[in-house]
Amino acid sequence: MESSIAIEALSALAHPGRIAVFRLLVRAGAEGAPAGDIARALDTPANTMSAQLAILTRAGLIRSRRESRSIIYTADYPQIAALLGFLMEDCCQGRPEICAPVAAMAACCPSPAEKAQ
Amino acid sequence: MESSIAIEALSALAHPGRIAVFRLLVRAGAEGAPAGDIARALDTPANTMSAQLAILTRAGLIRSRRESRSIIYTADYPQIAALLGFLMEDCCQGRPEICAPVAAMAACCPSPAEKAQ
DNA sequence: TCCATATTTCCATTATTATAGAAATATAGA
DNA sequence: TCTATATTTCTATAATAATGGAAATATGGA
Known part of the structure; x- marks a missing residue:
């Protein structure tokens, strides 16, 4: 991910109204x-x-589709994951225990491989 | 985590110079x-x-300690994890496959429990 | 004490962003 | 076609943040 893309996403989230929208949509699935x-x-x-949704959309964090008279917004999970990956790139440096708190945060979402175990 | 705390952290990161500092320190361990x-x-x-480091520090993302004439900055990993957790809170809603991309992002950092397997 | 190094604080200029009223556009139904 | 609903665009005002020169502070060594 380009730094400028990440900055646009972070700027979009750095706002009380927009982060509330984002979290609502993350929960909405x-x-x-x-x-x-x-x-x-x-x-x-x-x-x-409308302005807040446009900014989050332009930042790539959410998507929209029209359904009759309404416009439905959804979180863009792969893009969100890419942003988090950009922030934590090379965090381990051979010593995973350093960023263990980050892994613990993600424990709510076992990957398919982990679920199979 | 309070929304206002998260916004201060995201604002701090939403800047070309500061995100470069942040990522440098995440890599520095x-x-x-x-x-x-x-x-x-x-x-x-x-x-x-100095101003950029002060903003990242006030946002809780990095810490500093004096060592002789230098001031050494480090990433605050638990605080970073708390921020990521705030962003993704309740992302699963009983269907972990929805936010699987996020879990995959964290796969670089196996938790102690996962390492023991 | 005096000097060099490391970092921070002060400050003014410039640029960017947020807000919501009013008007415009798009869709659906009678 | 006419009306109601849903959302967006236009616009002006107000507020906030970024930058780096110059000066100040803190530490260590001669």
């Missing part, structure tokens, strides 16, 4: 949520929410 | 690096670097 529902849930005017 | 070395490595004036 693949179904996502329509713009209006998000605006109501976070008690934000529709045009302000 | 527990030994860290002195301010002057970091400034030289990233070709940044000492006062500008």
